[in-house]
Amino acid sequence: MITDRWAKSMGRISRIGSFAISSSIKENQQQPCITCTTFNILAPIYKRINHEDPSCRESDYRAYWLARNHRILDWLLNDRSSIICLQEFWVGNEELVNLYEKSLGDAGYVSFKLGRTNNRGDGLLIAVQREYFNILNYKELHFNDFGDRVAQLLHVELASPISQWRNSNIRQEILIVNTHLIFPHDSTLSLVRLQQVYKILQYVESYQNDFQLKPMPIVLCGDWNGSKRGHVYKFLRSQGFVSSYDTAHHYTDADAHKWVSHRNHRGNICAVDFIWLLNPDKYRKLLKASWSEAVFGMFKYLLRRAILTESDAFAFLKVDNEDCITYSGFCEALKQLSLTGHCHGLSDEEIKDLWVQADVDGNGVLDYKKFLQQIWSSTAPDIDDNKNGDQDDGSNDAQEQTIGFSVKNAVLFPPEVEKGRWPEDYSLSDHARLTVVFSPIRMPCSQLIC
Numbered sequence: 001m002i003t004d005r006w007a008k009s010m011g012r013i014s015r016i017g018s019f020a021i022s023s024s025i026k027e028n029q030q031q032p033c034i035t036c037t038t039f040n041i042l043a044p045i046y047k048r049i050n051h052e053d054p055s056c057r058e059s060d061y062r063a064y065w066l067a068r069n070h071r072i073l074d075w076l077l078n079d080r081s082s083i084i085c086l087q088e089f090w091v092g093n094e095e096l097v098n099l100y101e102k103s104l105g106d107a108g109y110v111s112f113k114l115g116r117t118n119n120r121g122d123g124l125l126i127a128v129q130r131e132y133f134n135i136l137n138y139k140e141l142h143f144n145d146f147g148d149r150v151a152q153l154l155h156v157e158l159a160s161p162i163s164q165w166r167n168s169n170i171r172q173e174i175l176i177v178n179t180h181l182i183f184p185h186d187s188t189l190s191l192v193r194l195q196q197v198y199k200i201l202q203y204v205e206s207y208q209n210d211f212q213l214k215p216m217p218i219v220l221c222g223d224w225n226g227s228k229r230g231h232v233y234k235f236l237r238s239q240g241f242v243s244s245y246d247t248a249h250h251y252t253d254a255d256a257h258k259w260v261s262h263r264n265h266r267g268n269i270c271a272v273d274f275i276w277l278l279n280p281d282k283y284r285k286l287l288k289a290s291w292s293e294a295v296f297g298m299f300k301y302l303l304r305r306a307i308l309t310e311s312d313a314f315a316f317l318k319v320d321n322e323d324c325i326t327y328s329g330f331c332e333a334l335k336q337l338s339l340t341g342h343c344h345g346l347s348d349e350e351i352k353d354l355w356v357q358a359d360v361d362g363n364g365v366l367d368y369k370k371f372l373q374q375i376w377s378s379t380a381p382d383i384d385d386n387k388n389g390d391q392d393d394g395s396n397d398a399q400e401q402t403i404g405f406s407v408k409n410a411v412l413f414p415p416e417v418e419k420g421r422w423p424e425d426y427s428l429s430d431h432a433r434l435t436v437v438f439s440p441i442r443m444p445c446s447q448l449i450c
Helices: 004-016 018-024 062-079 094-106 189-210 231-238 244-248 287-305 310-317 327-336 348-358 368-376 415-419
Strands: 034-040 083-089 109-115 123-129 133-142 150-158 173-180 218-223 273-278 401-413 433-444
Touching (some): 034 062, 034 173, 034 273, 083 173, 109 133, 123 133, 123 150, 123 173, 150 189, 173 189, 189 231, 231 287, 244 433, 273 433, 287 310, 287 348, 287 368, 310 327, 327 348, 401 415
Parallel strands (some): 034 083
Antiparallel strands (some): 034 433, 150 173, 401 433
C-alpha cells in the first residue's frame, strides 16, 4: 500500500519523468527531454527477511516478493522514464520475468534481459520506450571473472517526438550501458571493479571502431559498488565522464557526503548508483593511458596507506643495491601490495602495459625522477563539469555536428537519501532509484587527446 508520503514523492518523480518529455515538446517550450532511471531492485534471492536467520530469504515466500515487485513496477510505470536500467533482476524466476516483460511491453517498452554467468540467478534488464527510440543494436558483455558479472550495451537512435533535427545531417545516436559491478568484500576486489570498468570501456571502444562510429553520447547506468572517493569514480572522470546527479546539483568531486543511494548488508550507507554521461565533445585521452593512471593511483593509495613518503615508496620499489627500479622489482612490489599473485590480480599483460607506460624512454629502469613523473605524480587532467551541456548551439560549421546531452535535473528516491540519510520505512529495495532528465543539444565532435 502506498502511503501519503510516498504518494507525494511519486508525484514529484512523475513530474520529472514522463511530464518532462510531454510538456517540453509543446509549442513554445525550449527543448524536448528524455529521462533515464537506474535502479537496483534487490533480487529476492538476496533479500533477508529474518535478521536472526541469514538463510531466510524473500525468494522462499512468493507473496512477499510478488507484492514488492508489483510495487516496483507501479513506480516505474508511473514514472515512465524513456530509459530504464535495472540491476539484480531475478532472471532465474520465470514468473517474475514474465511479469516485468508483459508489464513493460504493454506500457510501450522494448526490453532486454541478461543473467549473470554460472547461473547466479540474478542479472540485468534494460528497457526503452518504442515511441522515443529506434533500436540499432544490442550486445552482451560477459566479464568471465571472479564475480560472474555482465553488462549490456544498447545502441539506439532518437526518434519522434523527441528528435528535433530529423531533416538535418545531425547524427542522433546514443550508446547505453547497464551493469552491476562486484561488491568489494575485501580490498583486492577494488582492483576487480576497476578491471570491470576497463573491460566495459574497451568493449565500447571496440564496438565503435568495428562499426566505424563517430563520437556519440555514452550513458553508463548501474550499481557501481563504489563511492566518489574510489578508484572507479576517478577512472571514469579521467575519461571525461560526469556523474549526472552531481552535475544537476552542481556538486564537485569533493562532495562525496552530500547524498547516498544504498544501505548495504553491513548497515553502511553510501553513494554507489550512478548515471554517467560522456558527451561527444568530452573525449579526453587514450583509454590505456587512463587505465594505467588509475592503477598507479591505486598503487600510490596503498603505499600512502602504509605511511610511505615518495622517497620511501621509491626505496620499496628498488631492488637491493640498485639506485633505480627494475621490472623485477616493480613486479615484486605489485605482489607485496596484493595487486598480483592471486586469481583476480593483474594479468601478466596488464603488468607489462603498466611498465611500458612508466618506462617512457624504454631503457628498462626507472630512476627517481622518472618514478616521480610516471608513477607517483601520475594524474588525470582536470575536467570542468560546468562545460557539460553548455556548448555552442552549432554555429561552428567547420566541425562535424552531432547530438549531446545537457543534464537538466536529477532526483533520487526516497528523498531522504538526497540529504545523506536512509529512511527506516523504505522497503522497496536496499538501493535508491535515480532518475535523470537529459535535453538533447547540438554540439561538435571532439577527438581523443593522447
